[in-house]
Amino acid sequence: MIQRVQTIFLFLIVVAMGVALANPLWEKAGSQPSEMAYMTALQYSQQETVPQQAGVPVQQSSTTVITSLWYLGLLIGLVALSSIYAIFQYRNRLTQTALCAVNALMLTAIMGIILYRTLYAGKEFGNSADQGSFLLGFYAIIAALVFNALANRFIRRDEKLVRGSDRLR
Template sequence: MLQRIQTIYLLLAAIVCGGLSMMFPYGFDQQGVELFVKQQPLLIGLCFGSAALSLGSIFLFKNRKLQFVLGRINILLNFILLGVFVYWSLTISGETVVSEKGIGMLIPIISIVLLVLANKAIKKDEDLVKSVDRLR
């Protein structure tokens, strides 16, 4: 059952959070130097944790309830990542002079949207299976 739409959403979320977060800066410091996720161990852990949860959820297609729960945990992890990004961007020294944010700040938001769509599709599949079981 790897051909379901939630598999595509989960794969895209893993690619976005695991791959694209390393390429795009999430902000700039006072000197104009780009800040990347790969420079901070906490951010690397959160991004790769989210990507691992997404990839792990793909292969749990037989257990939709667990897949749904892991999707919610992954959404929570991405909200924490977004919170860290926002906190660090607001506490950068010289913020009144430099207020540029990188496109990397949007990566957790894109990942959250993809995970919500995946969870919606998982819930739809679960409801379909329950409705077929009632008819038997």
């Protein structure tokens, strides 16, 4: 039935993916106060101060470099859509289990992309010893991983209960 506990966890995955899409994932301060790098689900941007040249009047100029991360947003959206689809597959627990496995793979890919962009590509910006700080969107993805594992556990428990009751008939 749709009011099972795994439905709540699958719905919480959808909520967590919405939070990850709406909030920044990571930020890092540069060596200057006006320098900043941050990453959302759809883009990675760096704002840097351009060094002053000799003989040029004192002006602060900055450049912003924006890199699109559309594939990260697409993966987050696919996780949310597959979770919604899994909610309505309550009659077929094997399909729900398969969808949870696909969600786990996509969430792992999302975490890999984020960690690569922050720990390796983001290391070039500012102080290389500083990793930056992870924000609410990143923790929402971790919460989605936990909710996915819990949903899968309760789906398997329901399947075991149904198979056990079929044996007794």
